[in-house]
Structure formats: structure tokens, C-alpha cells
Amino acid sequence: MPILVTGATGTVGGSLVRQLVAAGHDVRALTRDPASPAAAALSSGVEVVAGDFARPHTLAPALRGVTRMHLVAMDGYGPLTTGAEILELARQAGVRRVTHLGHNDPSRADDDPIEAPHRPLHRAVENSGLEWTHVFPGEFMANTRDWAAGIRTEGVVRAPFGDWNSALVHEADIAAVIVAALTEDGHAGRVYQPTGPDPVRRRDAVRMIGEAIGRPVRFDELTPEQARAHWKDHYPAEVIEWFLEMGRYPDGNGWVAPDVEQVTGRPGRTFRQWAAEHADDFR
Numbered sequence: 001m002p003i004l005v006t007g008a009t010g011t012v013g014g015s016l017v018r019q020l021v022a023a024g025h026d027v028r029a030l031t032r033d034p035a036s037p038a039a040a041a042l043s044s045g046v047e048v049v050a051g052d053f054a055r056p057h058t059l060a061p062a063l064r065g066v067t068r069m070h071l072v073a074m075d076g077y078g079p080l081t082t083g084a085e086i087l088e089l090a091r092q093a094g095v096r097r098v099t100h101l102g103h104n105d106p107s108r109a110d111d112d113p114i115e116a117p118h119r120p121l122h123r124a125v126e127n128s129g130l131e132w133t134h135v136f137p138g139e140f141m142a143n144t145r146d147w148a149a150g151i152r153t154e155g156v157v158r159a160p161f162g163d164w165n166s167a168l169v170h171e172a173d174i175a176a177v178i179v180a181a182l183t184e185d186g187h188a189g190r191v192y193q194p195t196g197p198d199p200v201r202r203r204d205a206v207r208m209i210g211e212a213i214g215r216p217v218r219f220d221e222l223t224p225e226q227a228r229a230h231w232k233d234h235y236p237a238e239v240i241e242w243f244l245e246m247g248r249y250p251d252g253n254g255w256v257a258p259d260v261e262q263v264t265g266r267p268g269r270t271f272r273q274w275a276a277e278h279a280d281d282f283r
């Protein structure tokens with residue numbers, strides 16, 4: 001019976017598919033566009049099926065004959081609002097176990113403007129009648145790929161808060177936690193928060209990318225006002241304000257959780273390792 005991976009063409013989903021295939025599992029990958037280059041790049045043994053969360057009934061072919069699925073909380077750029085409907089369709093189709101990759105900041109209230117759109121899905125997962133596992137990672141190492149164009153063309157990263165400290169997490173470690181929750185017993189009802197093993201300051205991440213590509217990368221620190229202008233065409237306004245608010249707490253994201261090592265039995269990968277593996281993205 002295949003394991004259904006949604007978000008299979010994405011950062012975490014891609015690693016999840018590779019790890020499940022390597023472990024000998026049959027994988028069915030969901031995408032809105034099976035003809036896209038990202039879908040075509042999925043491993044040859046993977047069954048690729050079309051479906052769109054925005055129209056839950058389109059998931060019927062993907063859910064057929066599936067008892068375990070991974071749900072990424074995405075609808076285009078925004079949070080997934082059709083989650084309850086998708087989970088009910090999954091339950092009716094015979095799905096018994098779901099892993100949910102999403103966003104949560106437990107220190108913020110349900111009516112916080114950033115958190116509010118995510119919380120109904122958390123409750124829908126918990127009330128789905130399925131064996132569920134939430135996976136709420138820290139900041140992804142892969143977010144630094146947003147710097148790739150500036151590094152390739154000018155050798156520069158322009159961003160605010162050079163001292164911002166974050167326990168950046170490798171996508172393969174998030175995926176490894178999900179593999180465990182999908183394929184082993186004992187993870188139902190758990191909330192995992194994968195982080196990296198060491199907090200990394202933003203200016204140090206820039207330096208480590210330079211070391212990985214073999215040439216120095218300059219860090220130009222922006223003021224919050226300059227950052228607003230720099231990001232305005234790339235992120236929604238409320239997300240920009242959230243990024244800027246986080247910068248007021250330079251050590252706020254530096255908390256290292258034990259979850260990756262506890263769940264997978266291996267320490268999390270470092271940012272230096274991630275940068276070496278992804279150096280070509282920045283060359």
C-alpha cells in the first residue's frame with residue numbers, strides 16, 4: 001500500500017519522498033501539476049498523482065487505497081483552509097495515520113494575526129479521528145536560498161538583524177522525523193518541533209555559505225525600513241511585519257529542541273553541512 005506524500009515537490013516533501021523510497025516504501029506523490037519540472041524530478045519509482053487542496057474532491061484518486069499520508073499545510077503561499085474537509089475525505093477513504101507539517105508558535109495566542117490562520121487546522125488534525133502527529137519545525141536552513149540570486153550576481157546578502165540567532169533546521173532532519181512518525185508506532189498524538197543542533201546567527205550563516213562556495217559573501221545589514229522596501233515584492237505585508245518583529249528578540253529563535261535526535265536516533269545536521277550540500281544553489 002503506498003504512502004501518500006503531499007507537498008512532495010517541496011523542500012521537506014522532496015526529502016521525505018527520497019527517504020521513504022530508500023527505505024523500500026511505495027510512495028504516491030501529490031502535486032497540482034504532474035507535468036512540472038519538480039514533479040518530473042521525483043524518483044522514477046514514485047507514482048505521481050494530480051490533486052489540489054483548494055478543491056478537496058480532486059484528492060480522491062490520490063487517497064484511493066492509502067492508509068498513511070503526510071499532509072503539508074500549504075495552499076499556494078498561504079495556510080491550508082480546507083484541512084478539515086481533506087482529513088474527512090482521507091478518513092472515509094481508509095487513511096488511518098497522518099503526519100502534519102505546519103507552523104506553530106506556542107508562545108502566541110490563538111488570535112495572534114500570524115497564528116490565527118493556522119490554529120483551526122491544528123484542531124482539525126487532532127479531531128480527525130486519525131492517528132496524528134504534528135511536526136512544527138523551527139526556521140528552515142533552506143530559507144537562506146532566498147539569498148541565492150544576490151550571492152550569485154553580486155556576492156552580497158542584504159537582510160536585517162545580522163545578530164538574529166536561529167536554530168536553523170535541515171529539511172532532511174524534518175523529513176526523517178516524519179518518516180519515523182509514518183512508519184513506526186509510538187508517535188500518535190505527539191507534537192514534534194525539529195530544530196537544528198546549533199543556533200546560527202544570520203551573519204555567520206552568510207559567512208558559512210561563502211566558505212562553502214569558496215569565495216567571500218558580504219553581509220549588508222538593512223535597517224527595518226530598508227528591509228520593508230527590499231521584501232515588499234516578495235512577501236505579504238503581514239509576513240514582513242512578523243519577520244521584523246522577530247528581529248526585536250535576537251536570541252528568540254535560538255532554542256534547540258531534542259526532538260530530531262530523540263525521534264531519529266541521530267543528531268541534527270549542521271548549517272555548515274547544509275551549505276556544503278547546497279553550494280551549487282549559490283554559485
Ligand SMILES: NC(=O)c1ccc[n+]([C@@H]2O[C@H](COP(=O)([O-])OP(=O)(O)OC[C@H]3O[C@@H](n4cnc5c(N)ncnc54)[C@H](OP(=O)(O)O)[C@@H]3O)[C@@H](O)[C@H]2O)c1
Nearest residue numbers: 007009010011012031032052053073075076102103139140
Ligand atoms: N520555511 C520555514 O522556515 C518553515 C518553518 C516552520 C514551518 N514551516 C512549514 O513548512 C511547510 C512548507 O514546507 P516546504 O517548505 O517543504 O514547502 P515548499 O517547498 O514551499 O513546497 C510547497 C508544497 O506544497 C504543495 N502545494 C502548495 N499548494 C498546494 C495546493 N493548493 N494543493 C496541493 N499541494 C499544494 C506544492 O506542490 P505543487 O506545487 O507540486 O502542487 C509543494 O510541494 C508549511 O506548512 C510551513 O508552514 C516552514
